[in-house]
Amino acid sequence: MDKIGIAVVGCGMMAQNLHLPNIKRHPSLELLWCCDVNTQVLCEVGEKFQPRKLTTDAAEVAADPRCEAVLISTTHTVRLPLIELFALSGKHLYIEKPIADTFDEMKKILRVCRETGVKTQVGHNRRAAPAVRHALKALQKHRLKPVAPRWRFDREGPDRPRLEGEKSTMVLLRVNDDYWSWKRWAFAHGALINEMTHFADLACCFIPARPIRVSTVGSRLANHVVTIEYDDGSLATIFATAFGSFGYPKELIEIYHNGSAIIVDHLMEVRVAGVVGEPFRTTFSVADDRHPHIEEQGIEGYYKRVLASQREALESGDNSILPEQPDKGHFALLDDWLNCIRNGGEPMCNVEVAAVPTAIILRALESEELGGQPVAISPSDYS
Ligand SMILES: NC(=O)c1ccc[n+]([C@@H]2O[C@H](COP(=O)([O-])OP(=O)(O)OC[C@H]3O[C@@H](n4cnc5c(N)ncnc54)[C@H](O)[C@@H]3O)[C@@H](O)[C@H]2O)c1
Known part of the structure; x- marks a missing residue:
């Protein structure tokens, strides 16, 4: 062809x-x-x-x-x-x-x-990263057929009172960024619009409900906590700082749903509890490995590569040397788009899909301007 x-x-x-x-x-x-x-x-x-x-x-x-x-x-x-x-x-x-x-x-x-x-x-x-796909699959399996593991701590037995919101999902997205790596245009616009659409998009991947409100505490530039409310009672909180260190993994995502906990650690490993049949820990390799002699994968392998890269930067005096990056899904997203061009179907993040996190962040900017007041999100914002 x-x-x-x-x-x-x-x-x-x-x-x-x-x-x-x-x-x-x-x-x-x-x-x-x-x-x-x-x-x-x-x-x-x-x-x-x-x-x-x-x-x-x-x-x-x-x-x-x-x-x-x-x-x-x-x-x-x-x-x-x-x-x-x-x-x-x-x-x-x-x-x-x-x-x-x-x-x-x-x-x-x-x-x-x-x-x-x-x-x-x-x-x-x-959303196309292997670690995120793995976490989504585990969550989806639990959503469709929740099975309580036999070890689940249970004080009241089948007669326990039920809590409203059992079907909701809580998502925490922690971003450890270092503003020394920013370019001039990023200073002018701030991380809220530049970066946080990624994380609002992830929140929407893990929460299949309609976003209804958003509030932002902090500044659009560097440090902010953005909370997104959904119509099924789910909440997603993005906690982002620009005063962290790339010596430590940048991104941690925690998802809690109906007796399960799914943790995506810097896209390098996924830890799952409460989803029957899922392994506790699944590791992923970095995108382009400069240190193939390091056997460990997952977060432990990432730490070892960070230390090796820091040593190289010190020895060569070249501060642009960074540790290898996790597979953040760039190639898979490109491939998905090409597949749709050739064979039809809709790309996994077409403009209709992307409009939702973009609208959330545009409303989050308004909330920041209002000193943290919640701002409503309506379907007409993204349709
Ligand atoms: N998805 C990700 O993981 C990820 C990561 C970083 C940045 N980004 C996004 O990628 C985009 C580019 O970021 P970057 O860091 O490469 O920025 P950059 O400033 O390094 O590159 C942008 C380039 O666009 C060129 N340009 C500007 N106006 C143009 C025009 N009218 N026609 C042709 N070229 C033009 C500039 O000369 C520059 O070379 C940004 O929107 C950023 O938010 C995405």
Whole structure:
């Protein structure tokens, strides 16, 4: 079968570290274009990734009939005109998150994607990460057929009073970030809009209910606690700090539902209790292992790799050396999109799906402005 011709528009850090390497190793893709307004960036990616053509002008990409798909990895401040240009030219779109900065922008994006019918995938990649898929499967199994393990501590027996909300889900998402790693535009917009759509999206993956209210304590820039309420009584809390350390795993997700506890530790391991038949601990490997001699996988393997990377950074004086990253689902999300382009079906994070966490975070920004007052979320926010 012919390869899908693809262009990458916005060839900065994210494109160079993840999207371009993933495109180059994907057997169904041919990298036709790299497009960036910065000519120095274009020279770098031209040498490193050998696209067929380079351009500073997105219209040239839109006019190329061989180019079927476009991955937009500019910052969110310049997305709408590019999305309109490419969708109206019939190109399928992979769009980095967050899709929009305002409700008005998001509605325009929803409209043009619906009207043109192009296959869109929004880069909320964590929902495609192997550790998240594993946790979701365990949760789903328990949701559909909850079985109390025989060891469950039970004081009252079958006559115990029932609590309302037994079917609700509690989710805690803890993010340990270090603002020294931020770029200039991230300082201007803050982590709430830049990063938290990822975590609001994860909350929505684990809670199959309608978000109805959100409140934010703290500042949009660096430290915040965002609580999302759902119509079935479920709650998700995102606790994020920009004053942490990359010497410690960045992300911890805890999910509690009807006598079960499912913990996703930095996407490196999942620990499950209370779901009959599920292993207590399942480990995952890092995405690109620079230390294959370290046998341990999971969180223990991650710690060992952190220490090895810190040693290398110290010895070489190169502070850009970071430990390997967990598999955050970037390749799987790309693959899912390509599969839908070829075979039909809807990408797992199309604009309709991505509009929900985006709306939650846009309302969370309003709550921050109101000093933490809860703000309602209505279905019309994301439809
Ligand atoms: N999914 C993830 O895991 C993840 C992680 C980090 C960043 N991101 C997202 O990826 C996006 C890019 O982040 P980054 O860190 O690579 O930013 P970056 O600043 O390194 O790169 C953005 C690039 O876009 C180019 N650009 C800007 N306007 C353009 C235009 N009109 N046409 C063509 N090129 C243009 C810039 O010159 C720059 O090279 C952001 O939206 C960010 O939120 C996603």
